[in-house]
Amino acid sequence: MSVQEYLDKYMLSRRIEDAVNAAVRAKTPDPVLFISNHMRKAIPSVITKIKARQILDSRGIPTVEVDLYTNKGMFRASAPSGDGTGMYCSFPFMSAVITERYGASGCNVGEVGGLTPNILSVREGLDLVKEAISRTGFNDRIKIAIDVAATEFCIGTKYDLEFKSPSRSGQNFKSGEDMIQMYKELCSDYPIVLIEDPFDKEDWEHNKVFCALGLCQVLGDDLLNSNLKRIEKAIQESACNSLILKINQIGTVTEAIEVVKLAKDAHWGVVASHRWGETEDSFIADLAVGLGASQIKAGAPCRGERLAKYNQLLRIEEELGDQAIYAGEDWRPSS
Numbered sequence: 001m002s003v004q005e006y007l008d009k010y011m012l013s014r015r016i017e018d019a020v021n022a023a024v025r026a027k028t029p030d031p032v033l034f035i036s037n038h039m040r041k042a043i044p045s046v047i048t049k050i051k052a053r054q055i056l057d058s059r060g061i062p063t064v065e066v067d068l069y070t071n072k073g074m075f076r077a078s079a080p081s082g083d084g085t086g087m088y089c090s091f092p093f094m095s096a097v098i099t100e101r102y103g104a105s106g107c108n109v110g111e112v113g114g115l116t117p118n119i120l121s122v123r124e125g126l127d128l129v130k131e132a133i134s135r136t137g138f139n140d141r142i143k144i145a146i147d148v149a150a151t152e153f154c155i156g157t158k159y160d161l162e163f164k165s166p167s168r169s170g171q172n173f174k175s176g177e178d179m180i181q182m183y184k185e186l187c188s189d190y191p192i193v194l195i196e197d198p199f200d201k202e203d204w205e206h207n208k209v210f211c212a213l214g215l216c217q218v219l220g221d222d223l224l225n226s227n228l229k230r231i232e233k234a235i236q237e238s239a240c241n242s243l244i245l246k247i248n249q250i251g252t253v254t255e256a257i258e259v260v261k262l263a264k265d266a267h268w269g270v271v272a273s274h275r276w277g278e279t280e281d282s283f284i285a286d287l288a289v290g291l292g293a294s295q296i297k298a299g300a301p302c303r304g305e306r307l308a309k310y311n312q313l314l315r316i317e318e319e320l321g322d323q324a325i326y327a328g329e330d331w332r333p334s335s
Contacts, residue, residue, distance in 0.1 A: 045070040055311040145194035151222045154200035176206035187215045207239040235266040242269035269331040273297040278305040282312035294331035
């Protein structure tokens with residue numbers, strides 16, 4: 001190979017000229033170092049590895065994400081999924097069921113990523129979810145969790161089940177005992193595996209009685225408020241059997257680790273949770289896996305701030321390989 005052929009093959013004349021011109025424009029005090037760095041950056045990237053994985057797009061539909069490894073670093077990109085929907089995705093079925101019954105406005109998304117149809121009763125909402133599950137064909141694999149947030153509609157010692165109705169009659173108040181009976185019936189009629197805050201945060205007695213029935217996982221949020229003293233009281237009184245972990249409520253990662261250890265020592269489950277006004281930060285996915293939380297609560301698989309958490313879990317699962325374990329029904333640490 002002649003000198004000219006060598007220069008032409010690697011475009012050296014052009015690259016050296018570009019580097020010199022760039023150094024002159026920059027008026028750098030060390031032109032040799034500048035030219036050296038400029039030439040190094042001009043080296044063509046060499047692809048060393050490509051990894052592809054399935055993630056979820058903004059509608060909760062499977063799409064592809066690719067990690068491209070080169071001699072200059074790792075780069076990541078994902079592709080839109082297009083206008084198709086997966087036949088086994090429950091969220092599109094949920095949207096379809098709601099649209100059929102309530103129109104397109106029923107699929108508006110609330111502040112925590114949930115759909116907001118104008119339902120009038122608890123059973124009406126659960127029937128929607130049950131039908132969506134049925135359409136996926138995975139009745140034995142998809143279960144229901146309910147965030148009752150009973151503190152929001154507790155008035156004195158009664159619970160107003162019409163508190164959101166504009167035409168409330170004032171006749172649908174239930175006692176703690178009535179609520180327990182209602183939960184029994186719901187757990188019998190629907191595949192409910194978790195109920196969050198079934199009673200007011202100060203209704204320790206009914207929380208305790210309901211938890212003792214062992215009908216489902218009983219998750220404390222308002223009841224515990226990530227407060228160490230309230231958690232210790234709930235453990236002592238067996239008022240619930242799971243802790244919801246909200247990192248910004250607790251304050252620091254160190255305190256979160258201590259609270260999770262306390263919960264696990266009590267044979268409780270742990271649910272890592274998002275908050276209202278979420279961002280696309282996916283840290284709670286890493287936190288959930290790192291602390292061995294049995295579940296994560298991050299909203300419906302729609303909108304970027306929700307999907308960021310689920311997509312990070314998919315990446316973590318890929319990284320862990322055979323070491324990745326899905327808790328499923330084993331949400332409580334073994335005693």
